[in-house]
Amino acid sequence: MKLRLGLLLVALLAAPGCDNVGGEVGRGEAVPSVAPPRVSPVELLPPSVDRSVTRRVEVRDPPAIPAVQVDVQRQADGIVDILWVVDDSGSMANQRQTLTDNFSRFLEELLALQVRFHMGVISTNHNDRGTLRGTTKIITNETPNPREIFLQNTTFPSGSRARLEQGFRMMELALTEPNLSGPNAGFLRPNAALAVIVVTDEDDSSYGDANYYARFLRSLKGPGNENLSSLSVIGGTTPDGCFPPGEEVYYGGLAEPAFRYSTAATKTGGIIGSICDVSFEGTLVKIAQALNTLRRVFPLSLKPDSASLTVLVNGTQVPRDVVNGWQYRADTQSVTFLGNYVPPPGAVLRFEYAIALP
Numbered sequence: 001m002k003l004r005l006g007l008l009l010v011a012l013l014a015a016p017g018c019d020n021v022g023g024e025v026g027r028g029e030a031v032p033s034v035a036p037p038r039v040s041p042v043e044l045l046p047p048s049v050d051r052s053v054t055r056r057v058e059v060r061d062p063p064a065i066p067a068v069q070v071d072v073q074r075q076a077d078g079i080v081d082i083l084w085v086v087d088d089s090g091s092m093a094n095q096r097q098t099l100t101d102n103f104s105r106f107l108e109e110l111l112a113l114q115v116r117f118h119m120g121v122i123s124t125n126h127n128d129r130g131t132l133r134g135t136t137k138i139i140t141n142e143t144p145n146p147r148e149i150f151l152q153n154t155t156f157p158s159g160s161r162a163r164l165e166q167g168f169r170m171m172e173l174a175l176t177e178p179n180l181s182g183p184n185a186g187f188l189r190p191n192a193a194l195a196v197i198v199v200t201d202e203d204d205s206s207y208g209d210a211n212y213y214a215r216f217l218r219s220l221k222g223p224g225n226e227n228l229s230s231l232s233v234i235g236g237t238t239p240d241g242c243f244p245p246g247e248e249v250y251y252g253g254l255a256e257p258a259f260r261y262s263t264a265a266t267k268t269g270g271i272i273g274s275i276c277d278v279s280f281e282g283t284l285v286k287i288a289q290a291l292n293t294l295r296r297v298f299p300l301s302l303k304p305d306s307a308s309l310t311v312l313v314n315g316t317q318v319p320r321d322v323v324n325g326w327q328y329r330a331d332t333q334s335v336t337f338l339g340n341y342v343p344p345p346g347a348v349l350r351f352e353y354a355i356a357l358p
Contacts, residue, residue, distance in 0.1 A: 066354035069302050076293045078345035079192035080110075081118045083174060085167045087200035088123040088156040091253070095244060095275055099199055099234075100151045102280045107146060109288035114344055116141055117291075120187050121153040122174050124165040124200060130173030131183040138187050167198050167261070168213040169206035171231075175220065193228040194220060195291050200235050201244070201255035201275050210260040214267035232270035232287050233261035234280055242276035294342050299334040304353035311335055312350040313343050 086096065110117055119139040120132040132138070134153035139146050174184055175194075188194070196217065204210070218226040235258030236242055247253035255275045265272050271290055273283030306328045311318045319325040323339040335351060343349055 066305060066308070066357060069300075069304070069353055069355050071298075071301050071351040073298050073349045073351070075343040075345060075347040075349065076295055077116070077191060078114055078292070078294045079116050079189060080291045080293065081188055081192045081194050082120075082291070083171065083187075083194070083196045084119065084121045084154070085171055085196060085198040085200075086121055086123060086154050087165060087167075087202060088125050089165065089202070090158065091247075092199075092201055094247070095199065095201060096154050096156075098278075098280055100147070100154060102284050103150050104147050105281050106284040106288050109285050110291070111141070113288065113292040114294060114342065115288075115291060116345065118187055118189065118192070119146075119150070120174075120184070121150070122170050123156065124167040124170055124198075124202075124204075126164065126166045126169065128170065130170040130175075130179055132174070132187060137184070164205040165200060165202045166204065166206040167200060168204045168208070168210070168264070171196055171198075172213065172216060193291065193293050194230070195270075195287070196229075196231040197287060198231065198233045198235065198258075198261050199275070200233075200258065200261070203236070203256045203258050204260040210263040211267065214264040217264070217268055227269065230268040230270040230290070231261070231264045232272070232290070233258055233265050234273040234283055235261050235275050237274050237276065238262055242274060244276045245278050294345060296337045296342060297332070297334050298336075298349060298351070299332065300351060300353070303333055303356045304328070304351075305356045306330070306353075308352075308354040309335070310352045312352070313347050315348075315350075 086099070117140065120137055121134065122128060122130050122132060134149065136143065136149045136153075139149055143149060173179055175188060180188060194217070206213070214231070217229040217231055221228040236255035238257040238259055241254045241257045243253055244255060262272050264270070271283060271287045273280065273286070277283065309320075309328055311320075311326050318341065320327065321339070324341050325339070326335050326337050326341075328334075329336050337343065
């Protein structure tokens with residue numbers, strides 16, 4: 001048995017190597033035989049279609065959310081320089097007294113309107129050369145006893161009357177050099193409106209046309225600011241003049257019609273009043289109200305949903321109140337302050353609201 005196994009082993013070792021490439025011995029790469037994969041058949045069925053009725057899909061717009069708008073505006077500064085041009089003639093003694101008696105009412109109106117003012121007085125007398133009168137030349141909101149100062153500045157010595165009353169020319173001198181940097185220094189402020197108020201019983205006798213002086217006033221504040229300057233007059237009524245109360249019996253008591261002053265007042269948007277009124281209060285109140293540069297109406301940039309409108313002044317919310325707050329006016333698309341409350345000078349106003357849907 002052992003002999004047979006040995007012979008078999010010798011025979012195997014002696015046999016030459018071979019492969020399945022060309023049947024040659026010892027050449028080519030040995031590749032194992034692999035049976036091909038078996039693939040199961042796939043059954044292809046026709047598609048199945050669900051032919052039931054599909055429900056209609058409703059496409060809706062997303063919910064509308066109003067956009068929010070914020071408008072920021074600034075209140076005017078409320079600064080006015082007021083130049084009084086007062087006739088110094090003897091015939092004006094009673095009218096100057098009437099002016100002083102009504103000055104307090106004029107002042108009250110300015111303070112109620114929160115106007116920060118400078119006031120100075122010049123005469124129509126060419127000998128004064130348009131220089132401000134008095135030891136206190138400029139009356140301001142802080143001046144003690146302003147009525148007393150005004151009385152002193154509008155009281156003229158007897159016999160000082162000039163032959164010709166040149167209110168226009170004296171006004172021009174008062175508002176130009178060398179007076180502006182000389183005796184009238186500090187009166188005219190670059191950021192203030194300017195109001196000239198003439199009180200006289202004679203018309204102007206200055207050289208030059210009235211339209212020239214109107215243009216002079218309107219040009220003082222520079223291009224685009226023409227409406228910041230105005231001239232108002234309390235003078236003789238046109239076209240025939242008038243008699244001041246109690247002076248009908250006096251020779252020369254007629255107050256001349258103030259044609260030239262009235263022309264300049266009309267050209268500059270000023271107020272025209274009569275020197276023959278028993279009281280100047282009504283005219284002075286109208287002038288003071290015209291000098292109010294504080295805005296009461298603030299237009300909004302877009303149409304608001306009025307229920308959502310909120311108004312803040314200097315960061316503090318102001319109530320919607322006709323008397324002590326504001327109201328919205330749809331006809332002008334604006335917030336208005338028509339009652340007792342007016343946003344103060346220089347205040348920042350913020351209007352927050354939802355934009356009205358179309």
